[in-house]
Amino acid sequence: MSTTNTGFLEDFAAMSGFGATPGGGVDRQAGTPADHATRKWFGDWLARHGFAESLDEAGNQFGTLDLVPGAPYVLLGSHLDSQPLAGRFDGAYGVLAAAHAAARVAAEARAGELEPVCNLAVVNWFNEEGSRFTPSMMGSSVFTGKLPLRDALATTDPAGVTVAQALAAGHRRPDASAPVLADVARYAEIHIEQGRSLEEGGTQVGIVDRTWAASKYRVTVDGAQSHTGSTRMEDRRDALYGAALVISAARDLAAEFEPGLLHTSVSEMHVLPNSPVTIARQVVMNLDLRSPDEDVLARAMDLLGKWIGAAEERSRTDIALELTHRWGLVAYQPEGVALGRASAERLGFRHTEIMTVAGHDSTNLKDVVPTVMLFVPSVDGISHNEAEYTRDDDALRGVELLTEVARRLVRGDLAGLEPERPGR
Known part of the structure; x- marks a missing residue:
């Protein structure tokens, strides 16, 4: 096993210790001490690997790597919060995979192995799960203009604590340098399938082409x-x-x-x-x-x-x-699906196009930014459960696939694909 792969697995094990449950899962609902501890750990990881950390007013946590002065970002990410007594992989796997992929591609660019036309950023979206604060996908909804910031911040949990109060207990304050939608050119996300179609079909990776309604x-x-x-x-x-x-x-x-x-x-x-x-x-x-x-x-x-x-x-x-x-039943951009498929083919991974039944932050981003969504298998399709599991080989294969996708996006392989954005 390569040093790079060992590093990812070691980092994932360390991250999984925050909010760990006796059943082998995690419990770190949005804005709780366990969530904040995980966010601080991730912020420290970003700093150690050369990222500039920032936080927007909706609680979205970013790490940026500037490669081309003034260029927009290729954004990679998912979420670190969980359901109560949930699994270790849902969301968190995608955030760490994004960070490792971005660090690898940035190192290649700085070594002259590829010519970037975009900068790189990773994101931990706030409150994707929607278990403590409703609705789900809150941070990405604010980021994409689908949910007013004031409404999100005023949302309360069952105990009457607001999102604003929960965020105030975190490890850092909002930063004016945090990316906004206008700074983002492309988005990519990788996630566990949370179903068993890939496993049953003997398929190594999924390229998401549509959402269920x-x-x-x-x-x-x-x-x-x-x-x-x-x-x-x-x-x-x-x-x-x-x-x-x-x-x-x-x-x-x-x-x-x-x-x-x-x-x-x-x-x-x-x-x-x-x-x-x-x-x-x-x-x-x-x-x-x-x-x-x-x-x-x-x-x-x-x-x-x-x-x-x-x-x-x-x-x-x-x-x-x-x-x-x-x-609704909305498609991801066909060009992004094709890029994901080409990336899997180059790496020799068995792949298929697949629909997502669950909602993800990418379902918000795809409406405003060209987006690539990827899946890795879930053992027995178990999710939102402490028994949720993705095998190491599948997890590492997903990091490799996301790295190849990020590599292609950073060098501009989807140039010219611009969706309509709100207000245009």
Whole structure:
């Protein structure tokens, strides 16, 4: 094993010690002490390897390497925050892979082995996961103009702590030198698949060409608080019962379509008053629908609406859905897909084009900057779980692929590809 590969694995092991859990995963939700400790470690890593660290007002952490005075950046990155009791690889692998790839390409440029037309930057996007602060992909949403900064900073966690307060506890303050969207010419991200298509197909790397469509809702079920023992069954308006009917309907909904066409879930439940001897007056929870076909998503919502009406009548509750997040079936730039494919072919890696079911920061960036998105296999497709795992060989292969992609982007292989940006 090369010294470079050993260095990546050693760095990944060190980084995985922050927020480590007894089950072998990590728990470092955005803006928590564990997240801040990881960010400080990464900032120190950047400094040791010649990067200039900076932080923008949304909490996005950058490391820049200037190769061509005044030129825009090729930006590489992902996120370091995690879900509760989650795996070590989701997001964090991509940040460290980006840092290693950028350092390698910069060294080649400075040694005269390639002629750069762009500078290099890496990024750790703030609060990609959206577990402590909603919505997910918060930092990249602010960066791309999809979410106002003031709204992000005012967002609170369940304990009432704002994003602004959480960021203030970090290792450094916002820096006017942090890159902004206008400074970025290209973006690339590598991530674990979080599914098992690559592993099942014996494929070494995936080149992401499209996203699944998704719709997320806040579901509020309103009933009437009363005594769990003395209230007659026919008089009950149990919000928890109404919520249970919605949960069951959401699961049954997936079976109405061909396998693989619809994923549904209900999560993050808040029950009031949440007392063992009191019938719930209100339940608030998250509903998530995803599909590779937008027509399927629309039909699913129509059908679910009818089932929710029946659930209201059966439980004698009022059920309301509020759309909180939506993205469509949007393609990554074909030229970026072709560049990723050519990079894999040059390295001799078995590859395939693949859709992403999960949301990533690249799904924001691709709308405003030419973007390349890459996947490496996940063992058994496990993710958001302490058992999440990607084998060393697959992880190292991904670093090599991202390095080749960065090499091509820095020398201008996607010149002339400019998407429409907000306000143009």
